[in-house]
Amino acid sequence: MNISNTHVAVIGGGCAGLSAAVALVEKGFKVTVFEASSQLGGRARTVLVENNSLMQLLDNGQHILLGAYRETLALLHKIGVDEEKVFLRVPLQITMQSNSAKTVFSLKSVQYLPAPLNVLVGLIACKSLSISELIAAIKFMLHIKKNRFQITGDKALEQFLIEHKQSSKLIQMLWEPLCLAALNTPIAIASTRIFLNVLKDSFSSSSFIGSKKNSDFLLPRLDLSKIIANPMAHFIQKNGGDIKLSRRIRSLEIEGDGFSLTTRDG
Ligand SMILES: Cc1cc2nc3c(=O)[nH]c(=O)nc-3n(C[C@H](O)[C@H](O)[C@H](O)COP(=O)(O)OP(=O)(O)OC[C@H]3O[C@@H](n4cnc5c(N)ncnc54)[C@H](O)[C@@H]3O)c2cc1C
Incomplete structure (x- = not known):
């Protein structure tokens, strides 16, 4: 397989899709991430909510990581996230x-x-x-x-x-x-x-x-998006990957030796 000529589509910009895209751009693949919503992060993201006419950033549910999440922590380290700055580690x-x-x-x-x-x-x-x-x-x-x-x-x-x-x-x-x-x-x-x-x-x-x-429990000190989705997106784009928001993949068909994907724009 000629890596630099292979264009890989990653469907979904949650933790799984973004991790896959990080690994692929690192290996030199041309990567495009398609995310259905207007924001990356999937279930682990920060959302803007209105509370008594006040707009507030809130995580989409409290997240706790475990010390045993060694692959996640290694990935965050690789993309430049400092564990001590972003998590409070408690027994x-x-x-x-x-x-x-x-x-x-x-x-x-x-x-x-x-x-x-x-x-x-x-x-x-x-x-x-x-x-x-x-x-x-x-x-x-x-x-x-x-x-x-x-x-x-x-x-x-x-x-x-x-x-x-x-x-x-x-x-x-x-x-x-x-x-x-x-x-x-x-x-x-x-x-x-x-x-x-x-x-x-x-x-x-x-x-x-x-x-x-x-x-150990690792409690986020910052908004989740600042810890996971944003740094991953930054790493993907810095390494030549493309991220398309608000692009739900509607169909996926085998075409030649690859696949053809359809979004609302074709
Ligand atoms: C309230 C809450 C609390 C949680 N607490 C914890 C916790 O404490 N500790 C922990 O480890 N985990 C926790 N989790 C679980 C964790 O958030 C998920 O396991 C993780 O985010 C899943 O990532 P994912 O990429 O597999 O899926 P998702 O986050 O679901 O991402 C899938 C992405 O794909 C996109 N998508 C779907 N279909 C298409 C399509 N056709 N085209 C384009 N894009 C598409 C979606 O919009 C989404 O962004 C919690 C989850 C919630 C909701």
């Missing part, structure tokens, strides 16, 4: 409050221990759980670790957790927030296989060195 901490703001669950990982002991000791110190819930959670962690964070086939995470005797409190306070943060999918339909991958990357000491940092 894993989940606090749930009742409607009256009373803390009903609090789990904090322990900084001085390696993974997964940092989270296990955090669980033991967690006063909100009964002894039987604590034992069930530890048994579950040991079971999935023994099975190398893999299952045969796949099933909904909720079903998997119930099968492994996780009480409704454990599910609601611990597993569901982790699942929502990492997969942004309700546990009733979230893939157990993907969730176990997240747990492996975040809590398994065998995954890679420095692993207690894998379960």
